[in-house]
Amino acid sequence: MKKTHFSEWGIESPRYWGMLAVLGAIVAIAGGAVFYMEHNGHWVTGMTNQVVWGIPHVFAIFLIVAASGALNVASIGTAFDKKIYKPLGRLSALLAITLLAGGLAVLVLDLGQPGRLLIAMTHYNFKSIFAWNIYLYMGFMGIVAVYIWFMMDHRMKPYYKPVGVLAFLWRLILTTGTGSIFAFIVARQGYDAAILAPMFVIMSFAYGLAVYILVLMFAFKVDGRDIGYAIQRRLKNLLGVFAAAVFYFTLVYHLTNLYGTENHAYEAFILRDGGIYTLLFWAGWVFVGCLLPIGIVYHPSLGKTRGGLIAAATAVILGGFATMYVIVIGGQAFPMAMFPGKTIVASGFFDGVNGQPMLYSPTLAEFLLGIGGVALVLLLTFIGIRMLRFLPNSLSDEVADPHYTKS
Amino acid sequence: MSREKQQGRREFLKTSAAAAAVTIAPGVMLHTLSADAAPRTEPVTDKVRWGMLIDANKCADGCTECVAACDKENGLDLVDMPEGADPSLWERQRPRWIRQVKLKDNLSGRITNLPMMCQHCEEPPCVDVCPTGASFRRADGIVMVDRHICIGCRYCMMACPYKARSFIHAEVAEKLTHTPRGKGCVESCNFCVQRLDNGESTTACQEACKHQAIVFGDLNDPDSAVSQALKKYPSVQIRADLKLNTGVRYSNI
Ligand code: SF4
Numbered sequence: 250m251k252k253t254h255f256s257e258w259g260i261e262s263p264r265y266w267g268m269l270a271v272l273g274a275i276v277a278i279a280g281g282a283v284f285y286m287e288h289n290g291h292w293v294t295g296m297t298n299q300v301v302w303g304i305p306h307v308f309a310i311f312l313i314v315a316a317s318g319a320l321n322v323a324s325i326g327t328a329f330d331k332k333i334y335k336p337l338g339r340l341s342a343l344l345a346i347t348l349l350a351g352g353l354a355v356l357v358l359d360l361g362q363p364g365r366l367l368i369a370m371t372h373y374n375f376k377s378i379f380a381w382n383i384y385l386y387m388g389f390m391g392i393v394a395v396y397i398w399f400m401m402d403h404r405m406k407p408y409y410k411p412v413g414v415l416a417f418l419w420r421l422i423l424t425t426g427t428g429s430i431f432a433f434i435v436a437r438q439g440y441d442a443a444i445l446a447p448m449f450v451i452m453s454f455a456y457g458l459a460v461y462i463l464v465l466m467f468a469f470k471v472d473g474r475d476i477g478y479a480i481q482r483r484l485k486n487l488l489g490v491f492a493a494a495v496f497y498f499t500l501v502y503h504l505t506n507l508y509g510t511e512n513h514a515y516e517a518f519i520l521r522d523g524g525i526y527t528l529l530f531w532a533g534w535v536f537v538g539c540l541l542p543i544g545i546v547y548h549p550s551l552g553k554t555r556g557g558l559i560a561a562a563t564a565v566i567l568g569g570f571a572t573m574y575v576i577v578i579g580g581q582a583f584p585m586a587m588f589p590g591k592t593i594v595a596s597g598f599f600d601g602v603n604g605q606p607m608l609y610s611p612t613l614a615e616f617l618l619g620i621g622g623v624a625l626v627l628l629l630t631f632i633g634i635r636m637l638r639f640l641p642n643s644l645s646d647e648v649a650d651p652h653y654t655k656s
Numbered sequence: 657m658s659r660e661k662q663q664g665r666r667e668f669l670k671t672s673a674a675a676a677a678v679t680i681a682p683g684v685m686l687h688t689l690s691a692d693a694a695p696r697t698e699p700v701t702d703k704v705r706w707g708m709l710i711d712a713n714k715c716a717d718g719c720t721e722c723v724a725a726c727d728k729e730n731g732l733d734l735v736d737m738p739e740g741a742d743p744s745l746w747e748r749q750r751p752r753w754i755r756q757v758k759l760k761d762n763l764s765g766r767i768t769n770l771p772m773m774c775q776h777c778e779e780p781p782c783v784d785v786c787p788t789g790a791s792f793r794r795a796d797g798i799v800m801v802d803r804h805i806c807i808g809c810r811y812c813m814m815a816c817p818y819k820a821r822s823f824i825h826a827e828v829a830e831k832l833t834h835t836p837r838g839k840g841c842v843e844s845c846n847f848c849v850q851r852l853d854n855g856e857s858t859t860a861c862q863e864a865c866k867h868q869a870i871v872f873g874d875l876n877d878p879d880s881a882v883s884q885a886l887k888k889y890p891s892v893q894i895r896a897d898l899k900l901n902t903g904v905r906y907s908n909i
């Protein structure tokens with residue numbers, strides 16, 4: 250195995266600036282959407298007093314969850330000393346930061362009072378898992394930034410491993426924290442499950458890796474850099490394992506829920522009668538997000554192709570959005586059980602009359618905000634790889650594979 | 657007098673009352689409190705715990721007097737639908753502090769009516785989750801939102817088991833001085849705290865209920881009407897399984 254050399258993203262300037270302009274325009278449109286929503290108030294969104302978190306939360310939580318997962322590739326290289334992953338570490342750490350920044354931006358801009366962010370920074374309720382998460386996110390960014398610095402600076406080599414391990418541990422806590430935001434909501438049937446937090450960790454592995462794969466393949470392709478089969482195969486297998494793990498946790502989550510009688514109504518809602526939520530669960534979460542990528546990855550011929558890997562990663566991401574929608578929106582749409590043994594036949598505040606779910610129809614502005622978050626992630630990432638040496642010159646088998654022998 | 661005019665004067669009274677409360681703070685423990693509300697100049701203590709008993713048998717089918725009274729008392733009737741809003745969507749977005757709920761027993765088919773509002777939990781999940789501490793519980797058991805600190809994250813609405821909270825979805829042109837209200841903040845029933853802090857001891861909903869379905873008072877005072885009623889009739893907490901020790905109890909559900 251040769252020594253890895255890194256260099257800045259070398260695509261021609263017009264192309265680079267063109268990409269930045271397009272992404273910048275999407276971010277600007279999202280900014281307009283934010284102004285529109287904040288200026289008018291949330292009545293211009295589909296959110297209500299029943300469904301209080303909408304599409305922006307679906308995007309924000311997806312990005313935040315993916316952020317910690319994106320760091321995985323670096324962690325495998327550093328914390329677990331897998332040499333082949335080492336050249337992949339820098340981009341992985343960069344994506345962890347940019348994804349988190351994008352997710353947090355969406356989260357903050359959907360607040361009722363985003364201007365009071367300073368209050369959120371200075372008034373802490375230490376009992377609140379939400380407040381803890383703010384610390385976790387800030388700490389994560391800081392640690393990963395140091396991690397990147399140590400990876401890039403040879404003088405810091407001796408400290409690079411401990412920081413890598415710390416970053417890895419921090420990311421585990423961070424995703425558990427994100428999952429706990431839901432697990433702490435004991436009142437809602439869909440969230441009252443201990444398995445939710447570890448399930449979020451597994452999902453973060455899958456989503457983060459999928460985003461990583463797409464960004465890596467794109468950045469390399471347009472820059473004429475080479476990714477050999479050795480690396481592709483590793484990433485592909487890893488993605489398959491993660492998608493399978495998500496599937497496994499999904500099974501356990503719903504089976505344990507079915508075991509407890511009090512959750513039967515919620516399960517029937519998600520699995521059978523929930524309309525859009527049932528559809529997104531089976532078609533999005535289970536099929537596109539788990540079975541399809543597993544099928545592609547382990548397909549004897551498809552699994553070996555570049556296109557197959559890209560398709561599998563894309564499927565994991567799309568399935569991930571569906572998953573977040575089912576968890577975030579579906580969990581709220583299902584009426585809370587306030588009066589066991591009774592049916593609410595009339596209510597002055599939409600309490601799920603006759604068991605009807607809460608309505609939610611998102612508006613364009615909400616989507617624009619979410620998509621703006623994604624564009625921001627890519628914008629920051631592209632600027633990062635253009636300015637600093639994040640990308641290895643080549644990941645061809647000759648360079649990357651420790652067992653490569655010229656035949 | 658116009659609302660605007662009143663505002664200036666009341667605002668002044670409020671600030672000076674708050675200042676007085678701060679300066680006498682070290683001596684507060686010496687004050688003896690009657691079962692009635694403390695006057696405004698004294699800080700809130702836990703000698704009182706405000707609570708309510710609602711008798712679902714007395715609550716009349718189709719009656720919404722308490723809802724109307726709350727809307728008026730707390731200025732919720734002043735919250736107008738924004739121009740261009742979809743009326744059916746707006747119905748789901750407009751704030752409500754108290755609501756009528758009609759229940760049917762799944763086995764017997766028996767119908768009950770009852771008002772639902774913030775249950776003023778002793779262990780309030782909304783307070784636990786609030787990142788900034790805007791959701792808080794006063795020593796006298798009232799749970800409310802500090803609208804100056806609330807960032808509008810709506811986590812408290814996710815956490816409340818009773819769906820008691822409302823988010824202000826639009827600009828509010830007109831508001832009452834004692835119930836400030838701002839777009840982008842969350843609010844909920846506060847047991848008409850402005851009345852209690854002025855020495856009154858009834859809530860608007862209790863006063864409005866012609867059927868005496870609502871008894872309000874100090875749970876810590878064994879002689880109060882609410883304590884007496886709780887002693888006399890069997891009552892329940894809604895979702896007692898969550899062990900929140902609610903300040904609002906129900907009988908005959
Ligand atoms: S009922 Fe809801 S809003 Fe009221 S104290 Fe309990 S959790 Fe908080």
Ligand code: SF4
Nearest residue numbers: 786806807809810812
């Ligand atoms: S919406 Fe306001 S009161 Fe509710 S949790 Fe957030 S900051 Fe606290």
